[in-house]
Amino acid sequence: MVIVARKIVKWVSLVMAGVFFLFILYEIPPVQKLRYPMPYKTIVQQQASHFGVDPLLVTAVIREESKFMPKSESSAGARGVMQLMPETAEWAAEKLGLKSYSTDQLYEPQTNIMLGSWYLSNLSKQFNNNLVLVLAAYNGGRGRVQEWLDKGEIGPQGRIDKIPIRETREYVKKVLDSYGKYKELYPKINP
Numbered sequence: 001m002v003i004v005a006r007k008i009v010k011w012v013s014l015v016m017a018g019v020f021f022l023f024i025l026y027e028i029p030p031v032q033k034l035r036y037p038m039p040y041k042t043i044v045q046q047q048a049s050h051f052g053v054d055p056l057l058v059t060a061v062i063r064e065e066s067k068f069m070p071k072s073e074s075s076a077g078a079r080g081v082m083q084l085m086p087e088t089a090e091w092a093a094e095k096l097g098l099k100s101y102s103t104d105q106l107y108e109p110q111t112n113i114m115l116g117s118w119y120l121s122n123l124s125k126q127f128n129n130n131l132v133l134v135l136a137a138y139n140g141g142r143g144r145v146q147e148w149l150d151k152g153e154i155g156p157q158g159r160i161d162k163i164p165i166r167e168t169r170e171y172v173k174k175v176l177d178s179y180g181k182y183k184e185l186y187p188k189i190n191p
Contacts, residue, residue, distance in 0.1 A: 029185055036181050039068050040081065040109050045189070047114045051121035055189055057131075058082075058117055060178035061138065064171065070109050079106035082116030089115050092122075132158035135175050140168040 038044070038059055048055035065083035066072035078085050084092075086103045092115045093101035105111040120134065123142060127133035136158070137145040144165075148154040154162040160176075163169040 032181070033185055036063065036178065036185055037068070038182075038186065040113060041189075043110055043113050044117075047117040050114075051117045053117050053120045053124065054179075056182040056186060057175075057179050058113065058120065060175050060182050061116065061120065061135075062113070063178050064174045070112070071107055079103070080112035080116075081109050082112050082119075084112060084116055084119070088119065092118050095122075127158075128156075130156070130158040131176065131179075132160055132163075132172055135172045136163055136168050139171040140165055 040059075040062065041055075044055045044058045044062070047053075048058045062068055062081045065078075066081045068081060070081050072081065072083060073079050074083055076085070079089075084106055086106065089103065089106055089112075090101070096115075096118060101111075106115075120138065123134045123137045126142060127137060127145070133145055133149075133154075133156075136148075136154075140163075145154070148164060149156060153164055160169055160172050163172060
């Protein structure tokens with residue numbers, strides 16, 4: 001019985017040491033960069049710079065929206081890496097003067113990131129660069145966020161806990177967490 005107990009203690013100790021080692025390894029920046037990659041870095045930097053948006057914010061949105069998969073489509077019909085709704089993308093393309101735009105281009109990272117970066121910039125202007133409100137509008141719709149503001153449901157300071165819709169509240173938190181991690185891991189990438 002004592003031998004069995006010693007073997008159990010030994011195995012438990014080994015497992016705990018392995019878990020501790022993995023935890024330490026998981027926190028090393030090169031390993032973290034595997035979880036927070038930048039596969040569209042050049043496109044994102046070009047488009048974000050052009051529209052005055054932090055490229056790390058754009059990357060965080062892409063990570064949370066599509067996990068960088070260009071052919072992504074949501075059950076609601078949002079498409080591409082930044083998960084733009086076709087109507088929103090058409091409106092953005094019109095505002096940008098894109099004459100030959102078609103919704104099929106939403107599956108092309110270059111076009112999707114251009115339109116998504118412009119849209120984030122546009123929302124930033126509307127909501128005074130308040131990231132909570134900008135991201136809530138990106139996820140839940142600008143009209144809905146404006147309605148929350150008008151009714152006093154969410155204050156102009158844009159506290160996450162005041163967002164009335166749980167899905168939008170969780171989305172904003174996830175993007176802001178990713179954004180913080182990207183800023184930590186890629187400090188030399190400037191807006």
